[in-house]
Amino acid sequence: MGLVAGFFLSSYFFNSKRLRNGGFDPVPLSRQDASDHLKNPFKIDSVFLAKGKKIYEANCLKCHGPEGRLPRSHPFSIHAGHHTPGDFMWLATNGIASKGMPSWRDKLSYEERWQVISYIQTTFAGTEPMMMR
Numbered sequence: 001m002g003l004v005a006g007f008f009l010s011s012y013f014f015n016s017k018r019l020r021n022g023g024f025d026p027v028p029l030s031r032q033d034a035s036d037h038l039k040n041p042f043k044i045d046s047v048f049l050a051k052g053k054k055i056y057e058a059n060c061l062k063c064h065g066p067e068g069r070l071p072r073s074h075p076f077s078i079h080a081g082h083h084t085p086g087d088f089m090w091l092a093t094n095g096i097a098s099k100g101m102p103s104w105r106d107k108l109s110y111e112e113r114w115q116v117i118s119y120i121q122t123t124f125a126g127t128e129p130m131m132m133r
């Protein structure tokens with residue numbers, strides 16, 4: 001328990017530069033662990049989401065488009081509602097090399113990655129009705 005609390009608390013105190021430079025990163029190595037257990041430790045408010053929108057527009061828009069589509073497998077929105085936040089975080093952190101999705105581990109801080117994931121999930125969830133992967 002203490003370990004888990006320390007783990008999340010520490011994410012507040014590591015500044016973005018350190019994370020960008022390959023320092024401690026709280027995203028678990030295993031996708032299953034991230035999907036089941038990793039939660040956003042930051043407060044999701046309008047400022048947080050506005051930062052996510054900026055990051056999306058600067059880094060993700062050129063491939064995912066204004067409606068959050070998946071460039072390779074789906075024509076429409078990112079199916080934000082079918083993945084846990086932790087799973088999306090794992091994917092954004094590690095990328096999907098086989099499909100050309102870049103890794104953002106060293107380009108965006110841990111907080112910035114949560115900002116953009118929260119923005120994506122808040123903005124695009126539910127915009128793709130029935131498509132499952």
Ligand code: HEC
Binds near residue numbers: 083089092100
């Ligand atoms: C160079 C193009 C490119 C850029 C830039 C890019 N992505 Fe992706 N992304 C992809 C591709 C390709 C996939 C694989 C999905 C598919 O099959 O089309 C993907 C998949 C994803 C997925 C998994 C979605 C799912 O439902 O499986 C997430 C989450 C994601 N990207 C987030 C981001 C975020 C956040 C950014 C910006 C910080 C970003 N991507 C920038 C190409 C890109």
